[in-house]
Amino acid sequence: MAIGRLDENSEGLLLLTTNGVESENVRSKKVEKEYYAQLDGVITDEAIEQLRNGVEIGIRNVKYVTSTCKANKLMLVPEFEPLKRVRSERHGPTSWVSITLTEGKYRQVRKMTAAVGFPTIRLIRMRIGAILLGNLTAGEVAEVAEFEL
Numbered sequence: 486m487a488i489g490r491l492d493e494n495s496e497g498l499l500l501l502t503t504n505g506v507e508s509e510n511v512r513s514k515k516v517e518k519e520y521y522a523q524l525d526g527v528i529t530d531e532a533i534e535q536l537r538n539g540v541e542i543g544i545r546n547v548k549y550v551t552s553t554c555k556a557n558k559l560m561l562v563p564e565f566e567p568l569k570r571v572r573s574e575r576h577g578p579t580s581w582v583s584i585t586l587t588e589g590k591y592r593q594v595r596k597m598t599a600a601v602g603f604p605t606i607r608l609i610r611m612r613i614g615a616i617l618l619g620n621l622t623a624g625e626v627a628e629v630a631e632f633e634l
Contacts, residue, residue, distance in 0.1 A: 497610030498618040514587040519612035520594050521563055524603040527580045532601040542596035555585035566622055
């Protein structure tokens with residue numbers, strides 16, 4: 486079974502297991518999940534602070550305030566294999582942020598960045614607990630002996 490889902494427009498680390506206990510542990514609020522998000526526009530310090538403190542988003546037509554999280558602007562543009570062209574640079578500048586959550590609501594990172602005025606263009610899960618995406622490319626698989634969360 487997959488631990489945590491990625492929507493069809495997201496990329497990155499996905500863990501597979503047959504251990505239901507570990508699956509529940511990873512989905513709990515005990516384990517951090519880190520995402521890199523490419524945003525439409527150059528994110529402001531104020532927007533980063535809003536992300537850190539929690540923002541109001543909608544989950545199935547119910548208002549929800551996200552928990553505090555870690556959020557930082559990435560000063561260097563990460564180098565990822567282009568899977569498809571996201572958009573042309575002529576449509577304006579973009580910026581990258583790292584967002585680390587312990588919760589995982591439906592499309593949460595996308596909703597959070599949109600709520601502060603910077604919609605997500607590309608979303609990549611980089612880390613679950615201590616397990617890193619590293620240099621794995623799309624579709625590549627690596628066995629992890631034990632979860633080091």
